[in-house]
Amino acid sequence: MAISRRHKLFPFLSWLPRQTRASVGRDLVVGLSGAILALPQSIAYALIAGLPAEYGLYAAIIPVLIACLWGSSWHLICGPTAAISIVLYASVSPLAVPGSQDYITLILLLTFLAGIFQWLLGMLRFGALVNFVSHSVVLGFTLGAAVVIALGQLPNLLGLDLPNQATALNSLVSLIGDIGALDKPSLLLGLGTLAVGVALKLLVPRWPSLLISLIFSGLLVWWWPSMFGHVKLVSSFVGRLPPFNPLPLDLDLVLRLLPSAVAVGMLGLVTSLSIARSLSARSQQLLDANQEVRAQGLSNIVGSFFAGSLSAGSFTRSGLSYEAGACSPLAGVFSALWVAVFALTGATLIAHIPIPAMAGSILLICWGLVDHRGIRALFRVSRAEFVVMALTCIATLLLELQTAIYAGVLVSLFFYLKRTSQPRVQQWSEGDEEILRVGGSIFFGASHYLQVRLQRTQGLKVVIEAQYINFIDYSGVEMLHQEARRLLRQDRSLILRRARGHVVEELLRLEGPEKCPIRFED
Structure with missing residues (x-):
């Protein structure tokens, strides 16, 4: 503890003793x-x-x-x-x-x-x-x-x-x-x-x-x-040599x-x-x-x-x-x-x-x-x-x-935001389920892109494979709630499968577990 504190105050003590005559x-x-x-x-x-x-x-x-x-x-x-x-x-x-x-x-x-x-x-x-x-x-x-x-x-x-x-x-x-x-x-x-x-x-x-x-x-x-x-x-x-000058x-x-x-x-x-x-x-x-x-x-x-x-x-x-x-x-x-x-x-x-x-x-x-x-x-x-x-x-x-x-x-941030605003989405159908595997975060920059993909689905059950979603912000939560209510009006449903715990918590926090229009599956 004392050594760590000393190295923090005097960082050169961490590398100076390791020097050799050759170096x-x-x-x-x-x-x-x-x-x-x-x-x-x-x-x-x-x-x-x-x-x-x-x-x-x-x-x-x-x-x-x-x-x-x-x-x-x-x-x-x-x-x-x-x-x-x-x-x-x-x-x-x-x-x-x-x-x-x-x-x-x-x-x-x-x-x-x-x-x-x-x-x-x-x-x-x-x-x-x-x-x-x-x-x-x-x-x-x-x-x-x-x-x-x-x-x-x-x-x-x-x-x-x-x-x-x-x-x-x-x-x-x-x-x-x-x-x-x-x-x-x-x-x-x-x-x-x-x-x-x-x-x-x-x-x-x-x-x-x-x-x-x-x-x-x-x-x-x-x-x-x-x-x-x-x-x-x-x-x-x-x-x-440099003179000392009070300021x-x-x-x-x-x-x-x-x-x-x-x-x-x-x-x-x-x-x-x-x-x-x-x-x-x-x-x-x-x-x-x-x-x-x-x-x-x-x-x-x-x-x-x-x-x-x-x-x-x-x-x-x-x-x-x-x-x-x-x-x-x-x-x-x-x-x-x-x-x-x-x-x-x-x-x-x-x-x-x-x-x-x-x-x-x-x-x-x-x-x-x-x-x-x-x-x-x-x-x-x-x-x-x-x-x-x-x-x-x-x-x-x-x-x-x-x-x-x-x-x-x-410029680097522009390209990064452009890339993250279109998360990778793999889409396929299994019976009455239309499945979208989303790879990336659902944040304000990407929510519109994902919303358009959800609105183009035709299955009775729209399933989002969510195990690769690391982060979701308020814009993403609001968008998924809107899409879930839209699908319910059409006698369809939105399901999040294998979502991470903190993502589920964010989605349930908006309206409470009882009123949440999204279904969750393991």
Whole structure:
């Protein structure tokens, strides 16, 4: 009992003692690769959010530590993301000048409120939200997000300086308009890094291909300045550990930021749960959604006091963790610790990484995110689910990522309701009995379909084989009572055979056992 309670308060105690020297070593290397990827991305996302560059690093340290230690996913890595950064900027920029101290304070207060909202949802066991994201939605969202990330990296690969766009379509249009200004050395460097990464993955899949390819590209730029001397490098920065910042809990500010906090908090949860769900399906891991929701909230609550803006699951960094073979959440912990080390001591080394090389490495990660086998299997097994996957993917390309998730869930629910609204009915006659075997629930969406089937019957005794009916709601009860009375007026009868106990109770409850027009048989 005490051990179970301790594991609930400190979930990492359930997996940390099982780590071996080999698994820790593996996670240490994976964490290093993730940190190298996180550094330039975090800086870029901070600038998108209107924050100073170093605040991107802060968001990749404390929040990541908390989310990995208290979460349930083996591979989910959190941090600042493009979508979250854009929403933060849109929410707070009307209230303060971007980059100012007031602006930073509002961003951190918004993060704190969003974290409280997420944590409360987790405590209320709202993690069931992940159950509404079907596997077909996850496949489509993953495919679309991989394309979105790849399109977002193409300007860096081509040596172009283009503004960030909200959708993949806008990114593609912007890229095509400036394609003539591409820089050939940048393109060669990016493609070379991509080729080295592919070769390493094929020949020595256990090696840290991202880290090796980035080192190779950095050395190439250093050795051949006449060819690559003008190629953009990761921006240098003055490093330090995240400072502790108390937050002003002013009621007026809280009320003004609360609507935005709820919206951005929900966005972060849906994104994180979608990523965690897609990776857990591929790694055969059982995901505890409620624990993951609580961890996301706790990471943002604690992170806001250490200058960390709102964090959420990152497709790129989580995909790297999975593809590189992370053995446990320690990979994310080591990633955060490596970021902290580089923030203190490695600013000059990080500044030697070419931006096109980073783009080439991210393209390789995007390819690994796509579940090719799952997509082919979905096409063979269920065309309806394949349509859901395709529509989700298209929505991801045409809309913003968070909107695409909502669209995919709605399409999936539409197909589910369409399927359940027409329960499977087998019909045959035996003497004066006309028998209907109903497979499925009789609820408001399916009652009309079954009523039409009952009205077409001709037998003196209409028998419903009800052993496969798991659930019946008020609409179903009312419909069966109406049909039973209609048949009685025609000197016919409605019989439920082998119905389950709770179904019989619901039918008898409407008018009482004495007045119930339906007969029951075992």
